[in-house]
Amino acid sequence: MMRFKNKRQDNGEEKSKYNAKKTILKPDGKIHKVSVSELKEMKLRGLPEGAIVFDSELEARFYRDELKPRIEKGLIQVEMQPKFTLLEKFEVKNDKQHIKHQAITYTPDFKVTRLATGKVTLIDVKGAEDQKFPIKRKLFDSKFPELAPLVVMKHCVKFGGWITIEEYTKQKREEKKIKKDA
Known part of the structure; x- marks a missing residue:
C-alpha cells in the first residue's frame, strides 16, 4: 500500500494527498475551493481563462x-x-x-x-x-x-x-x- 495513496471519504469523494481541497484563483482575485473530483470535472469542461489551480x-x-x-x-x-x-x-x-x-x-x-x-x-x-x-x-x-x-x-x-x-x-x-x- 502506498503511504499517501488517495483515499475516499465516506461520501465516495476523493481526497487529495494531504486530505486538503484544491483551490482555484480566478482572474478577478476570488478564491474557490474545490474537491479533487470537482477539479477533474472542471478541467474536462475547461477552466476559466486565466484561472490558476493551487494545492491549498x-x-x-x-x-x-x-x-x-x-x-x-x-x-x-x-x-x-x-x-x-x-x-x-x-x-x-x-x-x-x-x-x-x-x-x-x-x-x-x-x-x-x-x-x-x-x-x-x-x-x-x-x-x-x-x-x-x-x-x-x-x-x-x-x-x-x-x-x-x-x-x-x-x-x-x-x-x-x-x-x-x-x-x-x-x-x-x-x-x-x-x-x-x-
Missing part, C-alpha cells in the same frame, strides 16, 4: 496578495512548484536482499526571480510544518548551496499578515515570555 488556499492567497501585484508591475517572474531532487534513486543489493529506494524530492511552492537582478528566491507557504519538512529543508540547503536559503512564509493576522516562519517563531517566543513574566 494559503498558496492561492499568498500568490494573489504578494506575488501577483509584483508580476503585474513587471518586477518578478514566478515559476510554480519547481522540483528538486535531494537524493537520487538507488538500489541496495547483497546476497539476500535487493532493495530499491525511490528518489527524495522537494517541491517548493514558488520560484521567484527578480527581473532587475536575476536573484532567485524559493518560497514555501505553510500553515504548519510537518515532521519531515525540517529534514528536507536541511537536505535542500546542503545540496543546493548556490541557491539562497529557502523562505518559508506563514500568514498570521496578529503579527501583521505574511511573515517568515522564523519571524513567527521569534514573535511567539516573545509573546510567551511576556505572558510568563506578567
